[in-house]
Amino acid sequence: MTGAISGLYAITPDSADTPALLARVEAALAGGARLLQYRNKTASAALRLTQGRALLALCWEYQIPLIINDHLDLALALDADGLHLGSDDGSLPEARRRLGDGKILGASCYRRLENALDAQAAGVDYVAFGGFFPSTVKPGAVRAPLGLLTEAKQRLTVPVVAIGGITLDHAPRLIAAGADGVAVISALFGAPDVRAAARNFAALFPRRPK
Numbered sequence: 727m728t729g730a731i732s733g734l735y736a737i738t739p740d741s742a743d744t745p746a747l748l749a750r751v752e753a754a755l756a757g758g759a760r761l762l763q764y765r766n767k768t769a770s771a772a773l774r775l776t777q778g779r780a781l782l783a784l785c786w787e788y789q790i791p792l793i794i795n796d797h798l799d800l801a802l803a804l805d806a807d808g809l810h811l812g813s814d815d816g817s818l819p820e821a822r823r824r825l826g827d828g829k830i831l832g833a834s835c836y837r838r839l840e841n842a843l844d845a846q847a848a849g850v851d852y853v854a855f856g857g858f859f860p861s862t863v864k865p866g867a868v869r870a871p872l873g874l875l876t877e878a879k880q881r882l883t884v885p886v887v888a889i890g891g892i893t894l895d896h897a898p899r900l901i902a903a904g905a906d907g908v909a910v911i912s913a914l915f916g917a918p919d920v921r922a923a924a925r926n927f928a929a930l931f932p933r934r935p936k
Contacts, residue, residue, distance in 0.1 A: 731830070731852040731885040733760035734927040735909040737795070739916070740768045744777050750920050751781060755788040757924025760931075763810055763909070765795035778804045793830055801825065808832065808851070813841065818848035832887070837870035839878055846884050853882065854909060857890020858900060861912070872903045879904035894926055901930060 736759040741747040751762060764781050766774060774797065782804050785792040791807035794800050798821055801809040808830025809821055822831055832852045835841035842853040855870050855878065870890070878886045888900040889909035897908050910927060917923035 732906045733931040735761045735907045737763040737765050737909050737911045740766050750915050753920035754924045757921040758928025759924050761791050763793045763795050822849040852885040854887040854889050859891030859896050861891035875904035
């Protein structure tokens with residue numbers, strides 16, 4: 727199950743409370759998230775496996791792809807729908823080889839179009855640029871210009887995802903600049919009503935064809 731790389735791309739917050747995490751993720755999926763990335767920088771390997779299994783079952787219930795952040799071994803162990811790698815998280819060609827062609831592979835390209843061109847050549851299914859706005863998750867990240875999205879859409883054939891401090895107020899500017907999807911953590915999972923927040927983000931994008 728790969729699906730289209732577009733719309734609201736939900737990224738999980740760090741959480742050791744698995745039932746609470748699952749409840750928030752289910753609300754996001756019910757609200758219209760089109761992809762979910764499992765990202766937990768503080769979890770042990772055992773907790774990542776437990777949470778990953780539970781999230782995969784939930785994603786399959788909603789027919790939404792689950793993408794694992796960083797950990798190729800976990801993606802393979804779960805038979806997850808895909809993997810997302812940063813610049814220091816492993817080789818993209820090796821990840822593509824081990825995942826096979828039927829899985830989603832994404833890459834963080836920060837503010838460098840050259841990284842995205844290399845990633846596309848390595849066989850990724852989408853690239854992510856950012857951060858575009860101040861973020862509590864990565865407060866020291868160097869800002870990426872909106873024009874990068876426009877240039878990327880002109881030079882790449884794979885979908886382009888924007889990330890970094892994205893709120894409902896910011897998202898329309900990113901979409902207008904060329905973003906196929908917006909990756910959101912805090913403005914989604916930190917919202918008082920996660921389902922409503924997801925619905926509002928999802929409404930910024932065209933509906934998927936049936």
